[in-house]
Amino acid sequence: AQSVAQPEDQVNVAEGNPLTVKCTYSVSGNPYLFWYVQYPNRGLQFLLKYITGDNLVKGSYGFEAEFNKSQTSFHLKKPSALVSDSALYFCAVRALNDYKLSFGAGTTVTVRA
Amino acid sequence: NAGVTQTPKFQVLKTGQSMTLQCAQDMNHEYMSWYRQDPGMGLRLIHYSVGAGITDQGEVPNGYNVSRSTTEDFPLRLLSAAPSQTSVYFCASSQNTGELFFGEGSRLTVL
Numbered sequence: 001a002q003s004v005a006q007p008e009d010q011v012n013v014a015e016g017n018p019l020t021v022k023c024t025y026s027v028s029g030n031p032y033l034f035w036y037v038q039y040p041n042r043g044l045q046f047l048l049k050y051i052t053g054d055n056l057v058k059g060s061y062g063f064e065a066e067f068n069k070s071q072t073s074f075h076l077k078k079p080s081a082l083v084s085d086s087a088l089y090f091c092a093v094r095a096l097n098d099y100k101l102s103f104g105a106g107t108t109v110t111v112r113a
Numbered sequence: 114n115a116g117v118t119q120t121p122k123f124q125v126l127k128t129g130q131s132m133t134l135q136c137a138q139d140m141n142h143e144y145m146s147w148y149r150q151d152p153g154m155g156l157r158l159i160h161y162s163v164g165a166g167i168t169d170q171g172e173v174p175n176g177y178n179v180s181r182s183t184t185e186d187f188p189l190r191l192l193s194a195a196p197s198q199t200s201v202y203f204c205a206s207s208q209n210t211g212e213l214f215f216g217e218g219s220r221l222t223v224l
Contacts, residue, residue: 009153034212043117043203043215044156090155099144099163100171101213103155 002027004104012110019081021107023074023091033074034092081111119216126194134189136204144207145187149200194223
């Protein structure tokens with residue numbers, strides 16, 4: 001069975017500081033990894049994905065994520081956070097050639113001005 | 114582009130009532146799925162479909178039914194609503210094993 005762990009329920013940072021949201025995963029075989037963001041009372045929006053290739057993946061709104069196979073991690077990062085980045089972030093994993101996507105519990109990010 | 118459209122956005126039911134959440138996508142995606150979102154639990158997969166006429170259970174299928182008669186539509190039926198089914202429901206679709214595209218969600222309250 002595949003699973004995702006997001007060890008922090010909440011992350012608080014000051015605007016302009018680096019932002020990191022942690023994610024570790026468990027899956028049989030090679031993983032497809034995703035990050036989504038959810039703003040209040042909205043659906044989930046896709047940020048970025050790792051399929052294969054370069055371990056550093058760049059996505060929307062200045063976010064990036066680093067795939068680390070040995071640590072089974074896929075942490076989301078942004079060099080300089082904005083107040084508008086305050087939202088709920090989900091990490092997700094699926095196995096190669098499997099449609100089913102499993103989500104972590106989510107991390108609430110609050111960026112203070 | 115409409116993307117993934119869910120209706121209704123809000124619904125209140127009494128215990129034992131039945132209802133259908135509608136989901137339609139206009140991207141010609143083969144894969145469609147239903148998730149429920151509960152605080153602190155992330156999104157949990159209810160049912161999914163890899164094409165018209167093909168459906169399968171996710172991790173929390175009990176009390177829900179689906180069908181996929183066309184590529185575009187994937188309705189979720191609550192057979193006899195229970196308070197434990199109070200949740201926010203999301204429909205999503207994708208092409209092959211790419212990223213999921215989500216609807217705006219349907220907030221269901223069961224009294």
